[in-house]
Amino acid sequence: MANSSEKLRGADIFVRALKDEGVTHLFGYPGGAVLHIYDALYKQSAVEHILVRHEQGATHAADGYARATGRPGVVLVTSGPGMTNAVTGIATAYMDSIPLVVFSGQVPTHLIGNDAFQEVDAVGISRPCVKHNFLVKDVRDLATTIKKAFLIAMSGRPGPVLVDIPKDVTADMCEYEYPQHVEMRSYHPVIKGDSEQIKRAIKLLLSAKKPMVYTGGGVILGNASQELTTFTRSLGYPITNTLMGLGAYPATDKQFIGMLGMHGTYEANMAMHHCDVLIAIGARFDDRVTGDLEKFCPYAKIIHIDIDPASISKNVPVDVAIVGDVKNVLSEINQQLGAQTGSIDQAAIKQWWQQIREWQSMNCLRFDRKSDKIKPQFVIETLYELTGGDAYITSDVGQHQMWAAQFYKFDKPRRWINSGGLGTMGFGMPAALGVKVAFPEATVACITGEASLVMCIQELSTCLQYDLPIKIINLNNRYMGMVRQWQEFFYDKRYSHSYMEAIPDFVKLSESFGHTGMRIERAVDVKEALQQALAKKDKLVLMDFITDQTENVYPMIAAGKGQHEMHLSPERELA
Amino acid sequence: MRHIISLLVENEAGALSRVAGLFSARAYNIESLTVAPTNDSSMSRMTIVTSGSDNIIEQITKQVDKLVDVIRVVDLSELKHVERELLLIKVMADSKLRAGIEQIIASFNARLIDDSDNICTIELTDTGEKLEKFIQSFDKNNIIEVVRSGVTGIALGKNILQV
């Protein structure tokens, strides 16, 4: 701690506060408004600054870092265009409730509102996509504001917080002391669930004949995987995870019946549709999960555990609502459940499992294994096998993202990192870079498509500069595949602007950035190529897999349909 | 259903735009919004008149409560409460109209605050509904200008909105 009579410049206070907050990595890009801060960074070594190549990359890298570690991701950008470039990444983090603290430079206080050079209303622009934001007008408020920003980002339902710092504030001097605690009378996230509601939930759970456990990203954010696993195993009920929740429960466990939702498994969606008691844990009944709300879980009584009261009964009315931290609530449920599981109607549950096994036997994720063309599913399946299911996998947005979610079986939380809420193309590679910064020894792979990858391709430079040998699995179908799929199904195959003409030579591209590139064109070469790439521990390898252009993601629930109305494949239309 | 939501917010730059922004971003109705400091200068009190189904009103109060600058939220409509709104109205007042105007003022318990240039400026504080009726009592063609403050309200008795 600083000696309390010591006077520091705002820029030094900034750096000291980060250090005292325990921040070790900062993703950023300099500019006029933050030059004092960059000067302060130059003179210290406690906080490592990672220079990205575009501010969007900084936010995604910090986001990947936060998702993988559970610690806040920290970003520093300059005013004006630096801040606006960061907005996509901030919104991405906001939609998935990821704790980021983003510092933006601002023009000096006396110029605010003057249309000064590189001035934007950062607080105004970011307001709808942050959990909270601050403009620091006085250097004496700087340390406390930073403390508040981290507290707000990390507690309750996490989210990004922006702190806008005018340049003069970083030059002004004041005494530095980093507060141990800050109190905000307007901010008190609920931790403990109501015990009456918990009792009601348990009673309902034990009475179920066709129960279903449906969990989302909240379990991962709340570090409650262990509690969830204990809970689910002690009941013996089937469990499904959302796209954001994969890894919260081991995917290889026999109680896990796959992801649910638009591209979820047949068995998970059918079980949702037919269940009589549903417990939703840290999930928010997103439209990609529920399909048509009118047809959602028509027979179920619903229990919902969530830290955000506003998530409860937002889309779907629930019967038992428990507001609280999932880890806390699940531990209490587990404690009380202990002796009572004897009253479960085992005969009914057995029958329910039989029904589910029948749905599973449809083998909804099957694909053509005999094709000479590279099937994208096969690439992911092979990657899964070769990495023992233990890699950090980031993804972009499109078909490849859905296949990654379907075919890589995540047994651990925080291993599957993707932009589920905002669906931001360009997220995957910088996010992988951020994960690799946090875990230099781990295998980190980005599963992407040729359209998504180029959206933040400049970050290949960052990977070189900081020696971040991630693996890029480019499932190159020469299409914006997901767009093409919708155009095929819903627009009579009018492929309007979904075809990627003038695709770069990804091998040369990777090489020009100082990395390794590989092109793989035949199914028989997939395994060996992956083995080779994974063996190059100290090289970033961009693997350009030329995949079957016509492959579509199945199963699929079309917009406006219910969970029981899935398309299984072109040959196997149901419903 | 029409609801009156009352909030205590931190008296900070941006608090108003956070609340107003939330309403527009989530497409909630907003009939009126008033805001002013309280006896504690660190806090402002906001009153929002909105409408929507029970579900939507529940979402509105939860979403507003989630804003970090918002200290307390209450739906006054659920409690015994009063609502008041201030109206200032200017009407033409030549000699032919004067008697009628005086009659309307008397029957609504309004107050004449200025009479110049053949124009009467009148003040009335009452519920929104009463203000509506008051305005309708005048011939449309004689109304020159109308300004309303938006509704404020307070719960009665021991229901108190405080920190």
Ligand SMILES: Cc1ncc(C[n+]2csc(CCOP(=O)(O)OP(=O)(O)O)c2C)c(N)n1
């Ligand atoms: C920034 C951004 N722009 C547009 C979209 C809409 N979009 C969703 S998927 C997709 C195509 C993605 O193509 P590609 O990265 O090649 O992946 P594929 O679907 O072929 O696997 C598009 C354009 C988006 N999600 N994000």
